[in-house]
Amino acid sequence: MPEPRIWDVIICGAGLGGSAAAEVLAAEGFTTLLLEKHSVPRYKACGGGVTQEFMDGAQLPENIIERPVEHLVLHHLGNQTYEKEGKGACLWRADLDAFFARQAVTAGAMLKEREQVVAAHKENGLFHIQTSQNAFQARILIAADGVTSTILRCFGWNRFKPEEVAQTVTHEIELGEKTIAQRFGEEHLHLYFGHDISPMGYGWVFPKRDTVSVGLGCRLTHTKNLKESFDNFLRFLKKQLAGGKVVHRVAHMLPAALRQDFGKGGLLAVGDAAGLVDPLSGKGIPYAVTSGQLAAETAAYALETDSIDQASKRYHSALEENLLEGLEAKRGIQEDVYRTEANINRFLQLWLTHRATVIASSLWHASQ
Numbered sequence: 001m002p003e004p005r006i007w008d009v010i011i012c013g014a015g016l017g018g019s020a021a022a023e024v025l026a027a028e029g030f031t032t033l034l035l036e037k038h039s040v041p042r043y044k045a046c047g048g049g050v051t052q053e054f055m056d057g058a059q060l061p062e063n064i065i066e067r068p069v070e071h072l073v074l075h076h077l078g079n080q081t082y083e084k085e086g087k088g089a090c091l092w093r094a095d096l097d098a099f100f101a102r103q104a105v106t107a108g109a110m111l112k113e114r115e116q117v118v119a120a121h122k123e124n125g126l127f128h129i130q131t132s133q134n135a136f137q138a139r140i141l142i143a144a145d146g147v148t149s150t151i152l153r154c155f156g157w158n159r160f161k162p163e164e165v166a167q168t169v170t171h172e173i174e175l176g177e178k179t180i181a182q183r184f185g186e187e188h189l190h191l192y193f194g195h196d197i198s199p200m201g202y203g204w205v206f207p208k209r210d211t212v213s214v215g216l217g218c219r220l221t222h223t224k225n226l227k228e229s230f231d232n233f234l235r236f237l238k239k240q241l242a243g244g245k246v247v248h249r250v251a252h253m254l255p256a257a258l259r260q261d262f263g264k265g266g267l268l269a270v271g272d273a274a275g276l277v278d279p280l281s282g283k284g285i286p287y288a289v290t291s292g293q294l295a296a297e298t299a300a301y302a303l304e305t306d307s308i309d310q311a312s313k314r315y316h317s318a319l320e321e322n323l324l325e326g327l328e329a330k331r332g333i334q335e336d337v338y339r340t341e342a343n344i345n346r347f348l349q350l351w352l353t354h355r356a357t358v359i360a361s362s363l364w365h366a367s368q
């Protein structure tokens, strides 16, 4: 089929947010172009931890599950340990994102890889997108291009401020399947809290089949020397990581605050580009997918009813109905939770028996 001269929707970024949006739009018959700067699959810095709820909703195939998870182990200050039930899995984002991209293509979206968006503007009611190789036009534009979103900067959005992002560093360390089970447990995720590890964030060990993702995150305003903190964290885990081979090292930003706006007219931002990440846990996978789907539903309605200028307003309402309250409540307690070791400990104890959203919206204040 020849490509349309004007696409109904162009989506920048074939991460989870972008591909989830593309699948919904293409399935509804809209001409949908998904632009990705890398080849798919691509590596993405991520613990790759997902809940059972997410796995069921996305109907993930068994073969991308690297390791089922049954327990979360919460460490505090190197001597306190709490264990919490937490059903889910760990997987590689390369596999998960490729699965979502394939679903979008199967639904009828056009995926163009190695096509980096470098400029975008709006003229005569149409979005004009310039990539490293081509130029495209669309009636609606979805920014799904992550925390440093080129699209949003083209339309005058500022980068996230230092108090709105966390800096992270990750090492992928090959240890072997049996060794991981012996040293970290068969089906356990480990989270390490305490100011000696991260003054506003935490360290983690997320096990895949024969590799562990070892990472550390800290809000940028509280980061003195992340490399030094990470080296200390590795020393702290020295025994458990002994004999491991570092196969990948990566630093990456993670949003820790919502954007003030999530779009303008027919421009909609999803996932990390919109700051839709849990500021307490750094969980962003389900928010990327849900916001992608909500943006797509909004875009479909706007195209059908010829109300593109109202799209961002409708999208904001959809986010409010589905996601924003919990994320805002968590952002509201984040600084207090990390203020003292006693507060961190109180949060971890509450977390053993309650969801973080419930703690943030009521229990944290009630238990002070």
Ligand SMILES: Cc1cc2nc3c(=O)[nH]c(=O)nc-3n(C[C@H](O)[C@H](O)[C@H](O)COP(=O)(O)OP(=O)(O)OC[C@H]3O[C@@H](n4cnc5c(N)ncnc54)[C@H](O)[C@@H]3O)c2cc1C
Pocket: 012, 013, 014, 015, 016, 017, 018, 035, 036, 037, 038, 044, 045, 046, 047, 048, 049, 050, 115, 116, 117, 118, 144, 145, 146, 147, 149, 150, 151, 168, 169, 170, 206, 215, 252, 253, 254, 270, 271, 272, 273, 276, 277, 282, 283, 284, 285, 286, 288
């Ligand atoms: C170290 C770390 C660990 C994490 N661990 C977890 C976890 O265990 N569980 C969890 O739920 N969340 C986790 N997160 C958060 C999660 O990874 C993100 O919230 C999620 O990836 C957001 O998805 P997205 O689709 O919005 O953006 P991304 O996954 O960042 O995708 C954006 C896509 O856009 C492409 N792109 C960017 N710029 C352009 C351009 N100019 N042109 C074309 N394409 C472009 C990129 O190549 C990429 O494919 C973690 C994050 C980090 C940094």
